[in-house]
Amino acid sequence: MSGPTWRSGHLWKWAKAMLFILPALLFYIIFLFIPVCNTIQLSFYDWDGASSVMKFIGIENYKEIFMDDIFWKALSHNIFWIVFTIVVPVLTGFFLAVLLNQKGIRGRMLFKVTFFMPAVVSLVAVGIIFEWIYNPSFGILDRALKAIGLNLLALDWLGDPNVVLWALLIAGSWTYYGFCMVIYMAAFSGLDVSYLEVARIEGANPFQTFFYVVAPLLRNTTTLLVLNSLIGSFKVFDIVYVMTKGGPYYSSEVISTYMFRTAFNFSEVGKGAAISVVLAVIIACCSSAYLKYEERED
C-alpha cells in the first residue's frame, strides 16, 4: 500500500480525521450511494414491487422507454421548460437586478426581499394559489381578460392541452426570478468599478458600456444560472404534480412525473428505475459541466 507511511503518528492522525467524516460518510453511503446502485440494478429487472420474484430482462426496460411516445413527449416538455426558464425568469431577474443596482434607488432592500419571497413558499401552496388564478369560473386572470374584452383569451388554462405547459411555467417562473435577481445583484457588487470608470473616460455610451464591458464580465454568472436552470428544469416535479399530475392527456407530463407514475402507480418498478437512470445520466452530464466550470473559475 502506498500513501500513508505506517508510522503510528500518521495512522493516528488519519484515524482522528476519519472520526470527523465517518458519521456523514456512513449516512451518505446508506441513503444515497447504495440506493443509486440499487436503482441501476433494478433497471435491468422486471419487478412489480410486491412479488418475491425479480426477473432479469437485461436492457428491455430501456428499450421499452425509448419506444414509448410518452417518454419522448415528457422529455420534450422538460426541454421546453429549460428554454422558457432561461428566457423568462433568468432575464427578468437580470432586468430587476439592473434596475435595483442603480444609484439612489429608494427601498432597495424592501424590493429585494419582496422579489425573493415567492421562492420560500412551498410549491404545493404555489400550486393552489395559481390554480385559483387560472380557474375558469372565478379565477382573476380570466375575469381580467374578459373585463378588457379579450373573451377569446379567457381559457381553461390548466385543462387545455395546448396552453397547460405555459400556465405551469408561469407559476414555476414566479418562484424563480427572485433567485436569479439575487445572484445577479451579487455579481454586480463584485464587479470591478474601475472597468466602468475606464469605459466612461474613454467616452463609451451606456449602451456600449453594457454590451462591451458589463456583459462579458457577467458571463460566468449567466453560465451558472443557465446551468442551474438546466438541472432544475430536468428535475421539476412538485409544481407539475400538484397542479396537473402531468395531464390532461400527458400534455404537461415531465420525466419525473412519468417516472413516478410508472414506478408507484403502475407498479412497473424496473421500468421506473430505468427512467430514473436516464434522468440521472442527463442531469449528471449537465452537473459535471457545471462543476467543471466552477473549478475553472477557482
Added chain:
Amino acid sequence: MKQNLVSHKFTGKVLTYFFLILFFFISILPIWWIWQAALIPKGPTNIDPFAFPTNPTFDNIVEAWTVGKMSSYMINSILVAVPRVAVVLFLSSLAGYAFGKLKFFGRDKVFSFILFGMMIPIQAMAIPLYYNIQRLGMINTRWALILPYFGLSMPFDIFMMRAFFKSLPSELMESATIDGCNEFQTFLHIMLPLTKPALLALMVFEFMWSWNDFFLPMLMIYNDEYRTLPLGLMYFSGRYATDQSLVAAGVMISTLPIIVVYIIFQRQFVEGLTVGAVKG
C-alpha cells in the same frame, strides 16, 4: 441640451420605479389574495376569493386548524424539521471541517466521492429508498422523512461547510493545539463558533427545504396522522375543494411560518444563497 438630459433622467427614474412597483405587486399579490381570502366569511353562495374581506373573520383559520387538522400537520413539520436540521448541520460541519482543514490520506478522493452525490437527483434513489424504508418498518413514521436526509443532504452541506472552514486561518488551530486543545476541542470551541454566520445561513436553508419538502413525504407517508404541511395541504385542499375560504386558511397556516422565518432571517437567505451559488 441640458434640459433634455434632465428630462431623460426623469423618465428613466419613472420607468425604473414603474417596473419595480409592478414586480412588487406581481411578487406579493398572489400570496396576498389567498391570505385575505382566508378571512372572508362563508356565505350562502360561492364567495369571490379575490374580493377584499369587508367583514373579516378568523373562523376559517380556526376551522382549518382544528377540524382540518392543519395543527397536526404543523406539529409533524416541526417534529421533522428540528431533528433533521440539527443532525444534518452537526454531521456536515464535522465532515466539512475535516475536508477543509485537516490533511489526511485519501481526503480529496473521499471528497469527490461525496460530491458525486450533488449530481444525482432525488428521483434516482427514490425507488430503493422507499423499499429500504419499508423493510425497516418505517413507512408512515416521521423517521422516514428525517433519516434519509442525514445522507441526502450531505453533498451540498459538506461542500458549503468545507468552503467556509477553508476560508478560516489555520494559525488559529495551531495556537489551539499549543494551548492543549485536542482535535475535537479545537473544532468545537475554536473553529465552529467562527462559522456561525455560515451555519446560520445553512440552517435557514435546511429548515426551508425541510418545511417545503414534498416528494419524499408523498412517497413515504400514507397515514394522515404523520403528514407534514405540504402533503397535508394537498390532501386538505382536495378534501375541501368547494370551500374556498377554508382552503385559503390552510394555505395561510402553512405559508405564514416560513414567511415569518424568511423576514426574520432575510439576510441569511439572500447572502447564504450568494455564497453558495457564486463562490461555491
